[in-house]
Amino acid sequence: MQLHDIVNHIEDFAAWSHVQKIRFFAWYLHLYRNQERFKQADIRACYEELYLEKPSNVSPYLAQLRERKPKEVVQDKRGYYLVRQVREKLDQEYGQRQTSIQVDQLLTELPDKVSDLAEQVFLQEAIACFRCGAFRAAIVMSWNLAFDHLCKYVMKSHLVAFNTQLSIKSPKPRVTTIITKDDFSELKESEVIEVCKSARIISGNLHKILREKLNRRNMAAHPSNVVISRLQAEDFINDLVSNVVIKLV
Numbered sequence: 584m585q586l587h588d589i590v591n592h593i594e595d596f597a598a599w600s601h602v603q604k605i606r607f608f609a610w611y612l613h614l615y616r617n618q619e620r621f622k623q624a625d626i627r628a629c630y631e632e633l634y635l636e637k638p639s640n641v642s643p644y645l646a647q648l649r650e651r652k653p654k655e656v657v658q659d660k661r662g663y664y665l666v667r668q669v670r671e672k673l674d675q676e677y678g679q680r681q682t683s684i685q686v687d688q689l690l691t692e693l694p695d696k697v698s699d700l701a702e703q704v705f706l707q708e709a710i711a712c713f714r715c716g717a718f719r720a721a722i723v724m725s726w727n728l729a730f731d732h733l734c735k736y737v738m739k740s741h742l743v744a745f746n747t748q749l750s751i752k753s754p755k756p757r758v759t760t761i762i763t764k765d766d767f768s769e770l771k772e773s774e775v776i777e778v779c780k781s782a783r784i785i786s787g788n789l790h791k792i793l794r795e796k797l798n799r800r801n802m803a804a805h806p807s808n809v810v811i812s813r814l815q816a817e818d819f820i821n822d823l824v825s826n827v828v829i830k831l832v
Contacts, residue, residue, distance in 0.1 A: 586608075586611055586615075586629060586632055586633060587632070587633060588688075589611065589615075589677065590633060593677065597635075601638050601644045602644050602647055602648065604630075604635075605626055605641065605644050605645065605648070606648060606655060606656075606665070606669065606673070607673065607677070608621075608625075608626050608629040608630075609621055609626070609656065609663065609664075609665050610665060610669070610670060610673040610674075610677070611629065612625055612629070613664070613665060613670060614670075614674070619661070619664065620659075620661040620662030620663060620664050621662055621663050621664070622662045622663070623641040623642060623645065626641050626645075627641060645658075645663060649663075653666070653668070654666055655669045656669075691710070699731075699732075699735065701731060702728055702731055702732060702735075702828075705724055705725075705727045705728035705731060706724075706728055708720075708724045709721050709724035709725045709728060709820065712724055713816060713820065716813070718803075718811040718812065718813060718815065718816035719803045719804070719811045721816050721819075721820065722799065722800055722803040722804075722811065722815075722816055722819050722820075723800060723803055723804050725819060725820045725823050725824070726796060726797070726800040726819075726823065728823070728824075728828060729793075729796070729823040729824070729827040729828055730772055730775075732827055732828050732831060733775070733776075733779070733785075733793075733827060733831065734764050734767045734775065735764060736784075736831040736832075737761070737767075737775075737779065737784060738761075738763075738764050741779075741782065741784045742761060744782040744783070744784060745761060745778055745779065745782050745784060746760050746761055747782065748778050748781045748782035749761065749778050751781070752774075752777060752778050752781050757769045757770065758770060772797055773794070773797060776790060776793045776794060776797065777790075785831075789826055789827070792822055792823075792826055792827075793827070796819060796822060796823055799815070799819060800819075
């Protein structure tokens with residue numbers, strides 16, 4: 584985990600005092616660089632890594648942390664270390680899961696790979712919802728993005744196979760032949776997924792992913808007391824973006 588990846592998710596980091604930053608850098612060195620002890624040079628290197636103006640002398644700030652009651656930093660012959668209580672507190676506040684950062688980066692990088700304007704709208708809304716903590720909405724918009732992409736994939740490369748299987752799978756469907764992408768709206772999303780599987784347009788594994796994600800989208804879209812967590816949204820977005828939007832080209 585890179586230092587800048589974590590700091591980029593802390594909105595007011597630049598306004599922190601040197602004591603706050605040094606405490607944070609110490610925590611980062613312990614957790615992500617597996618350093619049992621750190622030295623003043625390690626703290627200065629963190630400032631330089633982030634292109635931040637560093638104090639002329641780190642020692643007075645470490646002394647403040649060392650002299651607090653209770654102590655936050657301890658010094659021994661091997662160097663400095665944060666006390667357990669401080670490390671645990673910082674773990675809770677800033678120990679962002681790797682998956683969270685990966686999903687955020689995935690969404691950030693995806694616009695360069697999506698040329699379709701409608702999909703870009705879905706994507707930008709999914710990004711905005713995820714980052715502000717509106718996880719139900721993020722799930723709904725991510726599904727819209729993935730399903731729209733699936734329909735366009737069928738139109739582009741597998742329309743004949745889809746229409747052939749549509750007549751077999753549903754002898755009397757509401758629409759007998761897909762001609763334009765708008766025709767997909769005459770079918771249920773679950774029907775589109777089943778026809779794609781039967782026509783071997785998608786694999787069995789992708790079919791399972793889409794069915795499961797459709798059920799979760801329905802749960803998120805309808806009023807209920809079910810809580811949608813960040814973890815659930817991460818899993819949902821990661822699966823759909825990685826297995827549908829990026830792979831089906």
